[in-house]
Amino acid sequence: MTRKGKDTNTESKILDAARQVFIEKGLAGARMQDIADRAEINKAMLHYYFKNKEMLFELIFRETAGKLFPHFEMLLDSDLGFFDKIRSIVSSYIETMVQNPYLPLFVMNEMNKNPEIGMKNFFEAQKPGFVKKFRASIEVSIQEGLIQPINPLHLIMNMFSMCAFPFIAKPMIKLLTGIEDEQFRNLMDQRKVLVAEFIINSIRK
Amino acid sequence: MTRKGKDTNTESKILDAARQVFIEKGLAGARMQDIADRAEINKAMLHYYFKNKEMLFELIFRETAGKLFPHFEMLLDSDLGFFDKIRSIVSSYIETMVQNPYLPLFVMNEMNKNPEIGMKNFFEAQKPGFVKKFRASIEVSIQEGLIQPINPLHLIMNMFSMCAFPFIAKPMIKLLTGIEDEQFRNLMDQRKVLVAEFIINSIRK
DNA sequence: GTCTATATTCAGATAGAC
């Protein structure tokens, strides 16, 4: 692990480079040469540290997929009110993607294009407990008469759709609207509150 | 065009095969051999009919991108009320994707991974008039006091997000919820009305 | 651990017979 220092350094330089290239190009589009260049080493080193392209990819994918739903369970377990839970999840989720705009498309795309690899590693990376918790929380709120009846699955889908999709569709949005990166960024900042209120507005009684 | 018959037949067999393979695997992941196999011809034929892989891809991409927003302008020009316009756009959009589940991810992904190719061909395929029309229609509805004030861009993003994202996230949704294809299909059918009402509920005064 | 050189495999593209 941290035995030498030089080793670890090279290894982490490779991982950093691989993360960049895989997330930007995907498994099929990534080139080992490209990863080597960005890590400022040569191709042989890649295979010295990691058996092959696929192994390296799985590592990056698992790590990335693990970041997709950060600390949501914690938020759901907190003693915030239901609406505030929605507000905080939406806000922190969009912020995560402002920081890593490629993240949602990368994960979705690889799970579609490489089902075996994707499924296996996503499953290992993800603690899917938060979905169950979220559903329960929604059902309770319905029982309490706080919100209108709705299939929890649809509500969850609506929420993550509105958070994630704009990042996936960014190039299309820029083309259709003529906006630039900075304006896009502003829009996404606005959505941190807008999306939550849009949802709450719709379901509150 | 329709000169011979055999020619046209081979050409359209290639296009059918290419559509399948490109949409499923993407430009980087697609193999000419794979396309040839599905078209039940050999690789040489591909290059006889189409100069190279990229040309063939651009053709398919342009054609596909053109299907992304079907007859929305017509709907927006109709004399339906604003809410009914939303209802019909949502419904027909989701139906389009029930028919072609790979469509949204394919277009979004290629525009991200191959910006030059994507941008150029998307632009040619798309009449972006409907966005302007939609924005205007929303602004009028706000002026009339029919709906609450909202940045039209956000409303449009919300709408298409909720329509398209579940298809992009399908493998993840199946994994996180444990549902199967048939149930997924049912959920999407439900969303044809649910999403529209969710939106209307949120913005109506 | 790191490098250069090389092997190997794969995929896009072409030549040329029919």
Added chain:
DNA sequence: GTCTATCTGAATATAGAC
């Protein structure tokens, strides 16, 4: 128009010196 055989280049992976 269609096919078989082949070329070429690219990309992954390995051998072996230092």
